[in-house]
Amino acid sequence: MDLWDFIVQRWDRLLPEAALHASAVIQCTIIAAVAGVALGVAVYRSPAGSALATALTSAILTVPSFALLGLLIPVLGLGVPPTVVALVLYALLPIVRNTIVGLSGVDSAITDAARGIGMNRLRVLTRVELRLAWPAILTGIRVSTQLLMGIAAIAAYAKGPGLGTEIFSGLARAGSANATNQALAGTLGIVVLALLVDGVFVLVGRLTVSRGIRD
Amino acid sequence: MTALEARARRADRMRLLGQPVAVVLLVGGVLAWAFTRDLDSIERANINAAKLLRDTWDHLVLSVVVTALVLAVAVPVGVAVTRRWARWAAPVVLGIATVGQAAPAVGVLVLFFLWTEWEGLWAAALPIALYSLLPVLRNTVVGIQSVDPALVEAGRGIGMSGGAVLRRIELPLAVPLILAGLRTSLVLAVGTATLGAFVNGGGLGLLIDTGYKLNRPTVLVTGAVLAVGLALLVDWLGAVAERGLGPKGLR
Known part of the structure; x- marks a missing residue:
């Protein structure tokens, strides 16, 4: 059976797996974005704090994903919990780093002006600084999503949801008729998902970046 | 130096000091824990000095082979596509x-x-090299492209051949970026090498896989922590090398 026949025949299983894969990645990215931006906002004014946050999150990113997953299995069991924790941890660095870079890149004359027209700290942050830093933050979120697409595939080892299931099942059935088709469908499916989601980010950027700084 | 660069440097310095300490504490602690536990026969077969050393060695060899492959392919290809004809x-x-x-x-x-x-x-090294290729390739291209054209012109002007300009001007100036890419590739390689066990490529992933399949958390945790320690250590060595290996004029 060639790949195309295989995909058509298994469509009713591949489609939900692709949907689960995308939804796991997107939900974990959202959690990481909220946590990462909060962390970035909390530390960006302190040089020592932002250095520490960057150092810690980049050390996490160095940890091999298969090893982190292995460490989480004895603690959290199998399935969704270790997948979510691993994905959220890996997504943090690009978001935290870009939040800090974006926020510290805001011209202090602009924040002074905002203070001068009577905005309080919170309003300066939400109406001025975060909006100016948003393109950088969005880039961080986009990088994280691409990263998670691949890591989510490894999470299938711990019975996590998604297209990685096809890859590991192909490996387990090496030599049988559809092993290669399974692994190929899983791998290509993830590439397609990654490209699709990347396209969505371009659209989100168009819609959410403040009109004044759009290029 | 801008405030932003100063912060990035500070984060680098923190990791330069903190990372080796964290590795020693983490790996030392887990090894002490694993070796002092009551181990059954399967655990004893996996948690002993000889087996742990062999898996770590296999892991390192795999990572080094991958890095050599990446360097041998990515730098020449990166140089080729920056030549005028390509x-x-x-x-x-x-x-x-x-x-x-x-x-x-x-x-x-x-x-x-x-x-x-x-x-x-090789079944593990070739695909992992393919996967870790991009950082070195991209940084070689960007590094050479961002060399000031005036310097290349000056080199040509004092009579250097195209090859000499590449060897004595473009490559040395691109070295810091290539090294940064190599460090990223190396960390990717060490991390991905944990997956080598799936194709009998050995390495520390083997301990993780064995521990998981035979339901021996001690073996799993020992393998995982060794892999984490190795990755952090290699990343640290990369950071140290990056500081020491760049051309003197650019430091």
Whole structure:
């Protein structure tokens, strides 16, 4: 059976797996974005704090994903919990780093002006600084999503949801008729998902970046 | 130096000091814990000095082979697509590499195994090298492209050949970026090498896989922590090398 026949025949299983894969990645990215931006906002004014946050999150990113997953299995069991924790941890660095870079890149004359027209700290942050830093933050979120697409595939080892299931099942059935088709469908499916989601980010950027700084 | 660069440097310095300490504490602690536990026969077969050393060694060899492959392919290709006669190819090659990077590492590894039916070191090293190629390739291209054209002109002006300009001006100036890319590739390689066990490539992933399949958390945790320690250590060595290896004029 060639790949195309295989995909058509298994469509009713591949489609939900692709949907689960995308939804796991997107939900974990959202959690990481909220946590990462909060962390970035909390530390960006302190040089020592932002250095520490960057150092810690980049050390996490160095940890091999298969090893982190292995460490989480004895603690959290199998399935969704270790997948979510691993994905959220890996997504943090690009978001935290870009939040800090974006926020510290805001011209202090602009924040002074905002203070001068009577905005309080919170309003300066939400109406001025975060909006100016948003393109950088969005880039961080986009990088994280691409990263998670691949890591989510490894999470299938711990019975996590998604297209990685096809890859590991192909490996387990090496030599049988559809092993290669399974692994190929899983791998290509993830590439397609990654490209699709990347396209969505371009659209989100168009819609959410403040009109004044759009290029 | 801008405030932002100062912060990035500070984060680097923190990792330069903190990382080796964290590795020693983490690995030392877990090894002490594993060796003082009451181990059954399966655990004893996996948690002993000889086996742990062999798996760590296999892991390192795999990572070094991958890095050598990456250097041997990515730098020449990166240099080639910045030559005048092949400049049109640079965006094409980088585009293919970027799309390729979106492929999951475990998928590339499994597909390579299913297609070639190879097992062992090379079955793991070739696909992992393919997967870790992009950072060095991209940084070589960007590094050479961002050399000031006036310097290249000056080199030509004092009578250097194209090859001499490349060797004595373009490459030395691109070295810091190439090294940064190599460090990223190396860390990717050490991390992805944990997956080598799926195609009998050995390494510390073997302990993780054994511990998981035979339900021996001690073996699993020992393998995982050694892999984490090794990755952090290699990343640290990369950071140290990056500081020491760049051309003196650029430091």
